[in-house]
Amino acid sequence: MSELILSAKGLVKTYRQRSGKYGFGSTTIHALDDVAVSVRRGSTLAVVGESGSGKSTLARCLLQLQPLDAGEVYFEGSNLAGLSGSELRAARRHLQMVFQDPFASLNPRMKIGEIVGEGLLIHHMGNAAERRDRVVRMLERVGLSQADMQKYPHEFSGGQRQRIGIARALVLEPRLVVCDEPVSALDVSIQAQILLLLKELQQEMGLSYLFISHDLRVVRHMADEIAVMHRGRVVEQGDVAQIYADPQQEYTRKLLNSIPGQHRLAH
């Protein structure tokens, strides 16, 4: 058993939502209701669930992009929830994120070289020449070129933009990468390219992934372990092959049964 790079427990996050007639009432939404997850070093934990299950909230709360109501998030031994602002910023070098929408997550006014190099600048990594060198190597690794540094995001296709998003996250040589639906906006042929790229990079760089997805077919290919979320709770967690072969919970069974392509419908 390899050691845990991230372990979180007792995570609670609630939102107040207006409700009732004319919105005068209010209800509490339990986005995370006593959630515990852990990621092994060098492996992939996929968090699966339907919309509103809390999987994206979980990702954001683990990275402290949103404050938790309660709970502890241990990353390499230190509790992220207890860190000060500057300590957290330092820790973030090792905790990066790849976002779903390659159109919304890149600043349209920045050149690709600036976007990918910004993290190096913020974390004071190397001098100008070294930073440039790292950016070029990273871009080439994800299938882009040095010439692309001078271009703007709108000059790229969706798949290329997702490569840029991956380069931006990985240029810092992080240890844990949270991928929030990284391929759900892409065509299936592009999706396959990006998934393979993520797997190769995981091998080369020894990355651990927390992979958020609603697509159970993609998850089966990417994950070592999965956590199934439903209404703010993790209903089942464990080895991916085992859960797909023999789901223990009713909800997991329902989810796996809904994967298209398994049953012929009425004719």
Place this chain on the structure above:
Amino acid sequence: MNDLLRIEGLTIAPAADPQRLLVNDVSFALSPGRTTCIVGESGSGKSLSALAIMGLLPSALKRQSGHVIFQGNDLTTFSSTQMQDIRGKRIGMIFQEPMTSLNPVLNVGFQIGESLAVHLGLGGKALKSKVAALLEQVGIPPERASSYPDELSGGQRQRVMIAMSIACEPAMLIADEPTTALDVTVQAQILSLLAELKQRMNMGMLFITHDFGVVADIADDVVVMFRGQVVESGPVNDVLGSPQHPYTQALLACVPDAAGLKPLKPIDYAWLNEAAL
């Protein structure tokens, strides 16, 4: 063969750039009571082909040639008044986004009843009971007729869209990515509802999707489109079971399988260009 719909040599290009063929010499047919899936990636021309059938191409695009033969009539020769009698009455439509295709300020009962009033002249009690029956058919309690779209979930909204599209008992249904925006469990419900309605009403269904899993579940026949052209078509078991065209083979190799047994293989476009096109 008793075709409900036959597309012959459909070619579409921007009016300003007639050389750039977005849909290039597309032909296929659809029989009553069967489902034809058009499958392809974004930009393959699958949605444009469907819009052209309905005479709903954006004004910047032009149908350069081709015919749309529906129940023996060439719809491309129809006037816009004649097309109004086809759309919604003899050909129903469902779109991808159940959020944006419903009017937020009208209750869903009114919206379902609208086409019944326009096309069949129903009104009063007859209209009300027909709307209730339609809601029941798509699995929504009839009392929800007075609900507004924002009070319904995504799946319920898509059920309302389906009720609207089948209200006049059309001979054919065009569904353009009707489950793409939905959760997987809701998708499964909507797909089996569509399959059941198609069978019960003996409709021909033209189903546009990018998802081969959905194709395997719902299609009788498959049309694979790539860069505006039909590269392969035929019965679903043939196309998915032993694809003949290199693009179909390559596209199927990109689709992750639920068992996780098959390695993913991205499309090698350089090879494909040489091999096939």
